[in-house]
Amino acid sequence: MKVHLVFSGVVQGVGFRPFVYRVATKYNLSGFVRNIGKGVEVVFSGEDDDVEKTIDEIKSNPPPQARIDKVFELDKVDSEYSKFEILKTPEEVSAAILVPPDIGICDNCRDELLDLNNPRYNHLFISCTDCGPRLSVLRNLPYDRQSTSSGDFQMCSFCKSEYIKPSNRRYHAQTIACKNCGPIYKMGNLKGEEAVYEAKRLILSGNVVAIKGIGGFHLACLASSDKAVKKIRQIKNRGNEPMAVMVFGVNDAKLIADLESCELDLLKSWRKPIVIVKKSHNYLISPLVAPDTDKIGIFLPYTPLHVVLICDMPPVVLTSANLHEEPIITDNPPEILTPHILTNDREITIPIDDSVARCVLGKPQLVRRARSYVPELIPLKSKKSVLALGGQMKNTFTFSWDDQALVSHHIGEMGNATTFERFRESLEHFRQLFGFKESICAHDLHPSYETTLYKKELTIAQEFIPIQHHHAHIAAVLGEHNIHEPIIGIAADGTGYGSDGTIWGFEFLVAKRADFKRVGHLRPFRLPGGEVAIRDCKRIAYSLAYQSGLEKFIDVSNKDVLKTQLQKSINAPWTSSLGRLFDGFAVLAGLGPFATYEAELAIALESIYMKPDKLLTFKLEDHGEHFEIDWRYAISEAFENPKNISGRFHAGIASVMVDGCKLIREKTGINRVALSGGCFLNKVLLEMVWTELTTNKFDVYTNFALPPGDGCLSFGQAVVAQARIGG
Numbered sequence: 001m002k003v004h005l006v007f008s009g010v011v012q013g014v015g016f017r018p019f020v021y022r023v024a025t026k027y028n029l030s031g032f033v034r035n036i037g038k039g040v041e042v043v044f045s046g047e048d049d050d051v052e053k054t055i056d057e058i059k060s061n062p063p064p065q066a067r068i069d070k071v072f073e074l075d076k077v078d079s080e081y082s083k084f085e086i087l088k089t090p091e092e093v094s095a096a097i098l099v100p101p102d103i104g105i106c107d108n109c110r111d112e113l114l115d116l117n118n119p120r121y122n123h124l125f126i127s128c129t130d131c132g133p134r135l136s137v138l139r140n141l142p143y144d145r146q147s148t149s150s151g152d153f154q155m156c157s158f159c160k161s162e163y164i165k166p167s168n169r170r171y172h173a174q175t176i177a178c179k180n181c182g183p184i185y186k187m188g189n190l191k192g193e194e195a196v197y198e199a200k201r202l203i204l205s206g207n208v209v210a211i212k213g214i215g216g217f218h219l220a221c222l223a224s225s226d227k228a229v230k231k232i233r234q235i236k237n238r239g240n241e242p243m244a245v246m247v248f249g250v251n252d253a254k255l256i257a258d259l260e261s262c263e264l265d266l267l268k269s270w271r272k273p274i275v276i277v278k279k280s281h282n283y284l285i286s287p288l289v290a291p292d293t294d295k296i297g298i299f300l301p302y303t304p305l306h307v308v309l310i311c312d313m314p315p316v317v318l319t320s321a322n323l324h325e326e327p328i329i330t331d332n333p334p335e336i337l338t339p340h341i342l343t344n345d346r347e348i349t350i351p352i353d354d355s356v357a358r359c360v361l362g363k364p365q366l367v368r369r370a371r372s373y374v375p376e377l378i379p380l381k382s383k384k385s386v387l388a389l390g391g392q393m394k395n396t397f398t399f400s401w402d403d404q405a406l407v408s409h410h411i412g413e414m415g416n417a418t419t420f421e422r423f424r425e426s427l428e429h430f431r432q433l434f435g436f437k438e439s440i441c442a443h444d445l446h447p448s449y450e451t452t453l454y455k456k457e458l459t460i461a462q463e464f465i466p467i468q469h470h471h472a473h474i475a476a477v478l479g480e481h482n483i484h485e486p487i488i489g490i491a492a493d494g495t496g497y498g499s500d501g502t503i504w505g506f507e508f509l510v511a512k513r514a515d516f517k518r519v520g521h522l523r524p525f526r527l528p529g530g531e532v533a534i535r536d537c538k539r540i541a542y543s544l545a546y547q548s549g550l551e552k553f554i555d556v557s558n559k560d561v562l563k564t565q566l567q568k569s570i571n572a573p574w575t576s577s578l579g580r581l582f583d584g585f586a587v588l589a590g591l592g593p594f595a596t597y598e599a600e601l602a603i604a605l606e607s608i609y610m611k612p613d614k615l616l617t618f619k620l621e622d623h624g625e626h627f628e629i630d631w632r633y634a635i636s637e638a639f640e641n642p643k644n645i646s647g648r649f650h651a652g653i654a655s656v657m658v659d660g661c662k663l664i665r666e667k668t669g670i671n672r673v674a675l676s677g678g679c680f681l682n683k684v685l686l687e688m689v690w691t692e693l694t695t696n697k698f699d700v701y702t703n704f705a706l707p708p709g710d711g712c713l714s715f716g717q718a719v720v721a722q723a724r725i726g727g
């Protein structure tokens with residue numbers, strides 16, 4: 001019997017070909033396996049029974065990172081084969097499908113790493129075809145040893161013997177190394193495991209240690225030590241932003257967090273993201289690790305270094321080593337960060353942060369998409385090659401061509417010059433890796449965003465398409481779920497430049513991929529002091545009270561200044577932002593009033609949520625062509641009764657979102673709703689709105705594969721641009 005098949009799905013760069021080789025040779029088949037554009041092509045020739053067993057085994061027990069979506073049968077082949085071979089990838093295969101993401105350490109490598117009798121016991125760079133760094137060590141394509149920074153090291157004869165043996169798990173494992181060859185960890189004069197033991201000792205005695213990982217340096221300290229955590233906050237100048245904690249295994253995770261099964265699966269998955277979970281009652285971590293919230297980000301060791309570092313250790317804070325809003329450090333960190341530096345001599349070719357994920361509605365959702373998810377492709381019908389530059393905060397960029405989109409890793413805040421430089425470098429690196437040349441550039445409507453200004457540097461694009469921020473949010477949902485019909489879009493967001501030049505943020509759109517109509521929004525209010533009000537949220541609360549005629553109920557020290565700003569419109573821009581409304585009500589609930597990072601008060605407001613008896617009234621006022629959501633009643637209700645403002649506010653907002661959708665459905669007959677924007681990172685709000693909308697028979701969608709915050713913008717821009725040019 002001879003069969004000719006293609007396995008498609010996640011099958012490239014994940015050890016699939018050597019796996020197929022091992023199974024096929026086990027059953028004495030002849031034929032071949034190779035990568036092609038659509039997936040992995042095989043010819044199996046042998047006894048009927050053996051061929052069937054081979055296919056069954058491949059389907060039922062693929063490598064942990066692989067996912068077989070489909071198996072196609074191709075035309076019969078006439079050739080005869082004397083043995084089974086792994087063939088070279090044909091040159092015409094698109095580079096993009098062959099760049100694998102970084103893969104967390106596999107169980108086999110982990111067992112060997114911890115086995116005293118294994119030659120790679122405690123070898124801090126153990127990897128195989130099933131696991132190890134990929135994108136973060138890649139310089140160019142094709143993905144082979146010489147194209148990676150592992151190629152800077154000469155293989156020893158032991159590693160070489162495994163590398164060339166097709167039946168070995170390390171056959172063509174490009175990052176193969178052992179204690180006698182390959183990169184080494186160092187700390188001062190100490191090397192290898194000695195250096196790691198020293199790092200452990202330093203952490204246990206209350207120090208902060210900088211540690212080089214896959215995509216950059218982390219700062220590490222004991223998670224139970226207030227003093228050490230405080231030290232990291234000082235070093236990073238990071239305000240109260242939550243930090244992630246690494247624990248050795250699932251049992252340790254269960255000690256500090258209450259875990260749902262979806263969260264457990266995410267934690268253990270080969271991608272090993274930071275998973276945001278609920279703190280447990282016996283949470284024995286310093287309250288300074290994640291001060292404003294009832295949640296904590298935890299993750300498991302994903303490199304051999306982390307396994308050895310965290311083994312037999314209490315939970316350790318592991319947060320990216322960077323200064324406020326600057327990108328993650330990849331070269332030797334300055335001594336001002338910490339004198340204790342555990343580093344290695346393998347170059348990181350592309351700096352990449354940890355991914356952050358969570359479970360909502362029982363499903364995984366990305367909050368920050370980076371390591372181990374990028375550069376996985378997302379299908380997107382593409383007529384021309386489009387470069388989408390993203391927004392200003394939490395930036396990513398997107399290439400779309402050949403009916404696929406490559407969304408970059410999280411890069412960060414474009415207002416920071418060093419981070420913007422990182423954006424430039426990453427864009428150039430990806431361009432060169434994927435051989436990408438845009439004919440169209442999509443960018444945000446905001447005239448002075450760094451990404452918008454960057455378009456002047458683009459010389460090959462023939463056309464530039466500006467795209468409204470919230471349209472891009474909703475289009476990202478349409479693209480992810482392959483929806484081409486009109487949809488009701490709720491953008492619940494912090495800041496986005498509106499088509500009328502004001503700051504938008506709580507918008508109801510009737511949107512298609514190519515265009516949209518703004519049919520409803522929050523009644524605008526003023527932000528006295530502009531950007532300053534995002535940090536000093538009492539200004540927002542005052543402004544809301546003032547504009548409700550209730551200013552006498554609120555006590556602010558600089559009342560006169562604020563009043564003048566509001567009366568005379570001095571530096572008091574209008575906004576319809578839901579994020580800012582959250583800030584204002586958080587202050588009325590007794591939180592803040594200062595936010596040390598964006599959304600701090602909104603996060604705190606969510607954390608004190610309790611189910612309410614009554615809700616705050618957000619009145620929907622229909623003006624025919626569009627409607628407005630009036631928050632003034634809610635302000636007076638909050639002053640009248642300050643009890644459980646969090647619960648009543650969340651319920652009131654969820655309820656008016658549903659009212660808005662019902663009104664639009666009555667007028668347009670549209671029954672689909674897309675939810676996107678940074679405020680939907682609020683799990684209470686998202687789950688409440690979702691439940692109420694589905695109870696009211698709406699079909700509801702949101703971003704899962706990409707973050708609902710601004711990390712999805714560049715993809716949404718690409719979706720809009722492709723639709724406008726007829727893709």
Ligand SMILES: [Zn+2]
Pocket residue numbers: 105106107108109110126127128129130131132
């Ligand atoms: Zn492995």
Ligand SMILES: [Zn+2]
Pocket residue numbers: 155156157158159160177178179180181182
């Ligand atoms: Zn070796």
Ligand SMILES: [Zn+2]
Pocket residue numbers: 469473493494495496677678709710
């Ligand atoms: Zn946004």
